């Protein structure tokens with residue numbers, strides 16, 4: 305499949321400035337984010353595409369490579385989405401600021417009510433999203449992951465008040481708390497946001513030097529343990545209440561969303577809670593039946609291949625799949641028989657196969673009989 309042009313995906317020109325790229329991406333996230341389009345595969349794909357485009361074009365180094373070499377600049381596989389997904393922390397607060405909490409609450413997520421403010425009208429902290437990837441084997445049993453996130457924490461020096469004396473904000477003296485000042489220009493009077501309090505109406509008069517009066521400080525290495533439940537579906541977001549950004553000046557914390565992506569496994573193919581695993585079986589084993597060892601997500605088990613097993617037939621091992629997301633029971637493991645025809649025989653094997661050939665009457669096989677009648 306040909307990759308789409310990153311600039312076209314974001315709908316920006318080649319000369320676009322970073323702010324234009326951010327703005328374009330913001331619009332596309334609001335449109336295609338999986339949480340706004342539950343179960344919509346097309347939207348999910350689109351979201352991945354535009355996010356990939358954004359991750360490249362918003363990074364000056366990657367953008368330079370892309371401008372020069374196109375998709376080929378990221379190796380034969382192109383931009384490695386799955387790998388980058390686990391590495392890149394997409395901090396949506398960077399592009400959304402505080403509107404990110406609105407974005408979730410508007411979709412029925414019980415964040416904090418309209419505007420991301422608490423009942424007292426205080427501005428809440430931003431919600432954050434962090435993406436991690438887990439292996440299918442980890443999904444089989446559930447896993448605890450340590451993640452490091454960058455977030456705002458309350459300033460310990462001023463106890464999140466922003467002021468040295470911990471008295472918090474006071475009414476701005478320049479605008480008497482109105483947040484606006486009126487300037488007369490000739491016949492006109494123009495209302496402008498108050499330059500002293502930046503339109504807030506309140507101001508910290510003795511700003512804390514540790515947080516410069518904001519009441520919060522950035523913590524780039526916040527460590528948090530995340531329990532990934534067994535059986536989780538790829539793309540699921542786990543919500544960790546109150547683990548997002550601290551709010552400016554002591555409002556409620558935002559939430560942290562951990563979006564989990566399940567890596568593809570070389571051996572096991574997932575179908576909801578069932579697992580398919582292809583297992584090589586020799587012709588003789590299939591003809592006579594045999595006991596073989598098969599891998600499962602949690603170790604090997606022995607199983608019986610019935611006599612006459614056909615190529616590509618599926619043998620079910622109950623309850624050896626993934627735990628169901630409903631919390632009850634497990635899926636099954638399907639062993640897919642992959643018949644192996646020997647390409648090299650010992651002298652003795654050849655003699656024995658020849659004896660079978662002499663005995664075998666192909667015309668007695670119902671399949672061959674039918675085939676011959678039809679040609």
Ligand SMILES: [Zn+2]
Nearest residue numbers: 459462512515
């Ligand atoms: Zn402080």
Ligand SMILES: [Zn+2]
Nearest residue numbers: 476479498501
């Ligand atoms: Zn003011």
